[in-house]
Amino acid sequence: MIIGVPKEIKNLENRVAMTPAGVEALVGRGHTVLVEENAGIGSGLDNKRYIDAGARMVNAVEAWGAQMVIKVKEPVPAEYQYLRNDLLLFTYLHLAAERRLTEALLAAGTTAIAYETVQTDNGQLPLLTPMSEVAGRMATQVGAHYLERHQGGRGMLLGGVPGVSPATVVVLGGGVVGTNAAKIAMGMGARVIIMDLSHSRLQYLDDVFQGRMTTMSSNEANIRTYLKEADLLIGAVLIPGAKAPNLVTRDMLAFMKDGAVIVDVAVDQGGCVETIKATTHANPTYVVDGVVHYGVANMPGAVPHTSTFALVNQTVPYALKLAEHGFAALSQDHVLARGLNCHQGKLTYDGVGKAFGMEVTPLAEVLL
Structure with a gap:
């Protein structure tokens, strides 16, 4: 799979969604990782470290053009132009407070998996x-x-x-x-x-x-x-x-x-x-x-070095599953499946539907 890691553009957001070690893990499984130039600078990670790990340094358009995009924060309005129906987006979304973003994802048909709703059977939220x-x-x-x-x-x-x-x-x-x-x-x-x-x-x-x-x-x-x-x-x-x-x-x-x-x-x-x-x-x-x-x-964005490494330690195992199996990974891992918020124009998360009075398609129906 081709995986894109764009630079975060939210105000003073210096985290990055992938460390060089994460890149190395993905590349080692045969995947291509496109990292936007200087995406890691705010977290103390220069371009050379990503290149040494096997990433290709690209511009924003190329990073967003990947099959799967891994981010830290939800897309901001300037990034809505990159949303599309063959995109798998893996990031924090917090859609219940973002109606405009919810509507943009649904209109684009993007498959969006939210870190904050990936949930284990005992109620833990490993990516949050x-x-x-x-x-x-x-x-x-x-x-x-x-x-x-x-x-x-x-x-x-x-x-x-x-x-x-x-x-x-x-x-x-x-x-x-x-x-x-x-x-x-x-x-x-x-x-x-x-x-x-x-x-x-x-x-x-x-x-x-x-x-x-x-x-x-x-x-x-x-x-x-x-x-x-x-x-x-x-x-x-x-x-x-x-x-x-x-x-x-x-x-x-x-x-x-x-x-x-x-x-x-x-x-x-x-x-x-x-x-x-x-x-x-x-x-x-x-x-x-x-x-x-x-x-x-985005409080953790103020301490990006600590935050980036803490986050990527948890997201990489799930990113590897998505890279290996794509959308089918959700059928194989019900913990990861709970992270699905939007798919092909359908809202799949109850909490967001209740917040905006929107129709929700049951997760089981979408996975079928």
């Missing part, structure tokens, strides 16, 4: 997990930065100092993002409250962290109560492939302190805070009702 780990850890670092007074925050040090109370960090969601955010916040000395719907998950977190954080059931009453105490609120809610629910509404901001900070990691799925909107690394924050909002939708 590495970026969730990065984003969760970054959320606390970012929040600590914007709590500084000259950044618009309350002027608090997350961990405090002897004789002065630390900041209070409230984390909505106890999954991979929330757990990693809480871990870093505790490591920095903050007081941490984490909320989740699952009692068994709260039991697990209480056990693993030996009671060093407060675990609370996620409901409206508890959210309202702890918003009053939050210096930093981290949104870490995930419903795989679907739009995130608004757990913090506009009226709830009135409970928060002036200069408090919200970092909503769920923004790429619409956000769990009603007032959040997608921002960029170039212009990451804005203020609503005295509360600083951080809504960068």
Whole structure:
């Protein structure tokens, strides 16, 4: 198969979808890999390393002209021109927050497999997990930065100092993002409250962290109560492939302190805070009702070296299956099949259909 790796063009997105080691694995199986020139520069990977691994360096048109295109982020409008009905696209999509992209993929007839909806039988998301780990850890670092007074925050040090109370960090969601955010916040000395719907998950977190954080059931009453105490609120809610629910509404901001900070990691799925909107690394924050909002939708792009290697470690085994068998790989691997969002003009993922009121074709029917 001919596989294309375009350069990411989303604002300040420096990750790349394939490392030289990944290229070597694909080329070693007899496949051709076309990497757009300088695609890896932002991650510290120069063209020579790709050439040495067996890739051909090409321009954007040639990379997108491959049978399968592997990316990091969803196509942006400037890339819609490359979508076509014989293209297999393997990338993060987050379609439940991107109606325009959903319609473009369907109109083009592109077969689109989303990293974030590849799901194991026990509910794990192997291709989302590495970026969730990065984003969760970054959320606390970012929040600590914007709590500084000259950044618009309350002027608090997350961990405090002897004789002065630390900041209070409230984390909505106890999954991979929330757990990693809480871990870093505790490591920095903050007081941490984490909320989740699952009692068994709260039991697990209480056990693993030996009671060093407060675990609370996620409901409206508890959210309202702890918003009053939050210096930093981290949104870490995930419903795989679907739009995130608004757990913090506009009226709830009135409970928060002036200069408090919200970092909503769920923004790429619409956000769990009603007032959040997608921002960029170039212009990451804005203020609503005295509360600083951080809504960068590609947070891991700020640490591309770490993020690229963490992501490609997980995607390469699936990329090899797709390269070997094409669309038929989905019939052979039901975990990978769950990643299918669009195929030949048909929407195949329930969460996206519910978000936009679109008709969904059952996956089993498409695979037949």
